[in-house]
Amino acid sequence: MDFLIIGAGIGGLATALALQQLGHQVQVFEAAAELREIGAGVVLGANAMRALDRLGVHEAVRAAGHPVTGIGLLDDRGRVLNDVDTHAFTEPLGYDNLAIHRADLQRVLLRHLPAGVLHLGKAFTRFEEHAAGVTAHFADGTTASAAYLLAADGIRSRVRGQLLPDAQPRYAGYTCWRGVVEAGALGLPPGRSTESWGRAGRFGVVPLANGQVYWFACVSSALAQNPEYRAWRLPELRRHFAGFHRPIPELLALTTDEQVLWGDIIDLAPLPRFDFGRVLLLGDAAHATTPNMGQGAGQAVEDAAMLARCLREHPTDVGAAFRLFDQHRRPRTTRIVRQSWQLGQVAQLRHPLLVGLRNAVMRRLPAAVNQRQMAFLYAE
Numbered sequence: 513m514d515f516l517i518i519g520a521g522i523g524g525l526a527t528a529l530a531l532q533q534l535g536h537q538v539q540v541f542e543a544a545a546e547l548r549e550i551g552a553g554v555v556l557g558a559n560a561m562r563a564l565d566r567l568g569v570h571e572a573v574r575a576a577g578h579p580v581t582g583i584g585l586l587d588d589r590g591r592v593l594n595d596v597d598t599h600a601f602t603e604p605l606g607y608d609n610l611a612i613h614r615a616d617l618q619r620v621l622l623r624h625l626p627a628g629v630l631h632l633g634k635a636f637t638r639f640e641e642h643a644a645g646v647t648a649h650f651a652d653g654t655t656a657s658a659a660y661l662l663a664a665d666g667i668r669s670r671v672r673g674q675l676l677p678d679a680q681p682r683y684a685g686y687t688c689w690r691g692v693v694e695a696g697a698l699g700l701p702p703g704r705s706t707e708s709w710g711r712a713g714r715f716g717v718v719p720l721a722n723g724q725v726y727w728f729a730c731v732s733s734a735l736a737q738n739p740e741y742r743a744w745r746l747p748e749l750r751r752h753f754a755g756f757h758r759p760i761p762e763l764l765a766l767t768t769d770e771q772v773l774w775g776d777i778i779d780l781a782p783l784p785r786f787d788f789g790r791v792l793l794l795g796d797a798a799h800a801t802t803p804n805m806g807q808g809a810g811q812a813v814e815d816a817a818m819l820a821r822c823l824r825e826h827p828t829d830v831g832a833a834f835r836l837f838d839q840h841r842r843p844r845t846t847r848i849v850r851q852s853w854q855l856g857q858v859a860q861l862r863h864p865l866l867v868g869l870r871n872a873v874m875r876r877l878p879a880a881v882n883q884r885q886m887a888f889l890y891a892e
Contacts, residue, residue: 513537513830514658516648518636518671520547522554522614523795523812524664525621528629529567530820539656540625541648543635543665547622551614552690552773553718553726555580555705558598559890560810561607563817570607572620577612578721581703585874588710590757593874594882601886611705611718611726613692617809631656636670639791646790660830661791662819664812667780669797675788681778683736684802684853686713686860689729689749691771696723698759698766708756709871711862715753715760727763728803729753732860736776745769777802779853782846787838789831794819799845804855807848807889815841847888 513536517524520542531538556564556577564570581602585594598609622630635651645659663671667681705718713731720726729749733741749772750764780800786793795812818840822833861867 513660514645515539515660515662516541516646516656516658517662517664518648519663519665519669519795519797520544520618520622520630520632521664521666521795521812522617522621522809523797523815524662525618525625526564526567526813526816527662527664527794527819529569529621529624530816531823532625532629533568534820534823536823537658538629539658540630541634541636541650541656542630542632543651545633547618547632548615551618552692552728553611553720554614554617554809555718555806556610556612556617556813557806557810557889558602558605558607558609560807560813561610562605563810563813565607566817566820567813569620569624572624573612573617574608574610576616576620576721577610578719579608579703580611580705580718581608582701582705584704584706586706586708586757587871588708588712588756590708593709593871594877596882596886598886601883601890605890611720613720613724613726614809616721636665638674639671641790659790660834662794663791663797664794665797667778667796667800669793671791672793672797675791675793676783679780679783681800682781684777684779684856685734686730686732686856687738687741687774687776688731688803689744690727690773691767692720692724692726693763693767693771694723695725695759695763695766698725698762700725700759707859708760709859709867710756711864711867712752712755714859715756717759717763725763727760727767730777730860732862733776742774744774746772777856779849782849783842785838786842787834789834792819792834792837798841799849801845801849802852802856804852804859805848805889807852811845811848814844 581599646661647657707716718726822836826833
């Protein structure tokens with residue numbers, strides 16, 4: 513069977529790898545003229561690492577990342593609100609949580625694909641269905657045809673726009689700066705990521721491989737694409753988070769403006785379907801989530817592994833495989849999107865009374881709550 517994949521992000525490349533391993537013909541089309549080292553860090557949960565193992569790239573990905581064995585939730589003075597030893601949950605699965613630079617993950621996936629699969633500089637414009645399958649049209653006037661089309665073209669998916677024009681990204685109410693910096697000199701605890709919540713915003717710290725650290729800083733804004741925040745550079749960020757505990761000021765001091773990415777946090781409200789006959793939505797095109805649960809990239813990888821499983825169960829009926837994929841993936845991703853949205857609203861509270869109440873609740877959160885959440889995230 514032959515497939516077109518629109519988009520060469522994490523989900524598109526992982527899906528191409530999964531289909532190649534099943535013996536299908538795959539072509540991946542990417543709008544960018546080159547795959548540059550853009551993006552920041554991502555965390556792949558043990559569930560995603562298990563999926564990558566099924567795609568045959570677990571060891572290669574693990575070698576490029578750094579295990580995360582603990583997650584600390586702190587207030588802006590560094591006092592612990594909640595602390596989770598994730599190793600206790602991941603060890604029975606046989607997989608670690610892993611922090612990795614997005615570009616490194618993309619590079620590993622691409623390295624495992626045959627030459628000629630990826631076509632760059634192909635900006636998708638529309639598709640049309642016909643008796644023999646699907647034809648994709650590109651901005652340069654070229655076309656490509658196959659039996660099926662997989663949309664992995666992100667939260668602003670043009671494929672989804674043709675199928676569900678009203679399904680537009682929604683603004684979460686906060687904006688975010690991200691950076692990856694060499695911070696080996698700070699001697700941060702290996703394997704422990706933290707997120708610090710304060711009235712001014714929140715700041716996350718995730719150790720990567722080779723002494724690098726991925727950090728993110730979120731600030732509430734009623735206005736999307738706020739011109740004030742668009743104009744912020746490191747001096748403004750440093751002043752804004754100057755009252756936060758160490759090593760936050762030190763990380764910002766080590767960062768240059770060239771290392772910082774800025775953007776509003778957006779997601780996609782749960783869709784009524786992913787399966788459209790000869791077209792299937794995947795990854796952020798199907799279920800883009802806010803980053804609060806660290807599951808965005810991981811869910812795209814899970815999509816790839818699940819699609820492969822469904823095609824193995826229905827090797828001669830791709831339509832049935834797509835329907836089964838929808839049945840498996842939509843309930844799980846819907847729950848993650850909703851929980852992540854709710855967590856973000858709690859994390860971004862600014863009123864001092866509500867912040868105090870939230871922090872008190874987080875300090876007293878029963879261990880069983882974390883256990884239930886981890887059990888859900890790491891479930892098959």
